[in-house]
Structures are given as C-alpha cells and as structure tokens.
Amino acid sequence: MSAQVLAIDLGGTRCRAGLADLANPAAVESVGDWAAPTTRSAFLTLLSKQIAEHGATHLGIGIPGLARGSVCRWVPNLPYLDGLDLAEAFPDITIGLGNDAQLALLAEVAAGAAVGLNDAILLAIGTGIGSAVLTGGRIVAGSNGGACSFGWAAADLDDPGEDRSGWLERQASGRALDAAAHGLGLEDGTALVAAARAGNAEARAALAVPMHALGTTLAGAVALLDPEAVILAGGVAASFDVLAPLVLDALQWQLPPHLRAIELRPGQFGPKAGLVGAAVAGARGPSWRNDNG
Secondary structure, eight states: OOOOEEEEEEOSSEEEEEEEETTEEEEEEEEEEEEOOSSHHHHHHHHHHHHHHHTOSEEEEEESSEEETTEEEEOTTOGGGTTOBHHHHSTTSEEEEEEHHHHHHHHHHHHSTTTTOSSEEEEEESSSEEEEEEETTEEOOOTTSOTTOGGGOOOOTTOOOOSSSOHHHHHHSHHHHHHHHHHTTOSSHHHHHHHHHTTOHHHHHHHHHHHHHHHHHHHHHHHHHOOSEEEEEGGGGGGHHHHHHHHHHHHHHTSOGGGTTOEEEEOSSGGGHHHHHHHHHHHHGGGGGGOOO
C-alpha cells in the first residue's frame, strides 16, 4: 500500500494504528496495537516513529476527549494530552483530529450505517458512553468541541452528580452492565448478554434496567433532534439483537406518535469504527467535519 494516511485510535488503555490510501481511507488496514502511552513524550515518539516508518503525509487521530482544530483540549484519562497542538508538533503533516465518538460517526457516514443520512445520533457504549450527532449532513462540535456528550444526560432529579462520569454512563455503560452481571454471578456484561440471548429470563431482566435508563434518556435527544436513525456503534453493535429491543421499548414509550418510528441500526464497523473514522479524518484534514456530503 502506498503510504498516505496514518490513522490512530487512542483510547484510555490501548492505542491502535492503521494505514489507508487517500483515495479510499475507509479501507484502513491495521498496522499496530499497543498499550496507550503514559506521557506526552512517549506519545509523540510513537507518532513520529509510525509517520517515518510508513512515510505518511496525513495523520488522523481519535481521542477519548475534547478537541478543537488540531488541539487536544480535555482528555480526562490521558491528561498529558491537554493543550497539545498536533499541527505544531508535526508542521509538515496534514492533521485530522477529533473526539473518538465523532470519528466513529464519521466512519459510518462515509461508508457505513449512516450513508445517505442527513440526521442521525450515534451511541458507542463501552467503559463510558461515547456519542455524536449528525444534523443537516454535518457532525456537530459545539462551541468547545464537546457537543452531544450524551453520557452526561440525566433522568434522576436526586442524583448528586459526579466530576468524571455522567448519570447515564453510571446507569448504562459497560461498567453498569458488568455490575449487573456480577449480581447474577456472571463474569461481565458480555456474559450477561450471552445469557439473555440464550433465553435466561434473569439476565434479560437485569439488562432491561440499564437499557430502560438508556431508552428513556435517549427519547429526549430524539425529541430534540428528530434524527432519521440512532446507530449503536463500537463493540456493542455485536449485542444489537439483544439490547436494541430493550432500548426501543423504553424509547418509544417516552415519544409522541410522530416520532415513534425512529429506527435503531447497528454500526457496520464494530470496534474498528474509531480507526476507520480517524483514517477518513486524516485524509480530509482539518475540515473533515464539514465534508460529509
């Protein structure tokens, strides 16, 4: 493959890299998977090495936090990134930087479940809840890059709040599914979903609680934005057959008749969505958000 786009999907614990051709960035090929660097110096060294090794001219990076332009603004699990300007660090490289959920949505818009849509919501349920919104064919950023942080949505008037995790994340993220699984003596959320898929009534009832919280809260977003579809992306897409009906039941219960036809779709890229989105952003450069047509 000719060396053009280096894609980086940086999470709180892992850092994955891929290579793609400028003409077809969605066809990214994985080239590395490492523990996430723990210092800014180590991160920049990793990027420099990969750029040089592959002769990349474009760099796309998804981060688990807020970004504006080429600057990492707030990355709570990797605070050494805060304030880092990647265009300044790599002045000869075209940079496409974004929040990981927004780049996952970019992947689905470019070549996945959101192709042809003008308005959509993406939810990526993992350790936390990542989210992004497409409206009028454009992925929304907000004034500080933090628009559509849906994990912070709340449907509990008595919740005291928390600095690092929103109410919905505490109710319906992967951590919540793991906790529900432990209550039934199961290893984790994956095992809980498998048990529900196999017909275990207790497992299904345990899943219904966090999915009811998710669907109830999601109804507010659907009522506000009137999207054509809600996409469940990332690793949770593999559990779509079990989780989607539970979410949809609560979602439709809270919506007026004219919005109840909302469609839930599984993302097409699974856990690779962030890497694909990073490649597309890298190919498009700083204007990646404005080029979804």
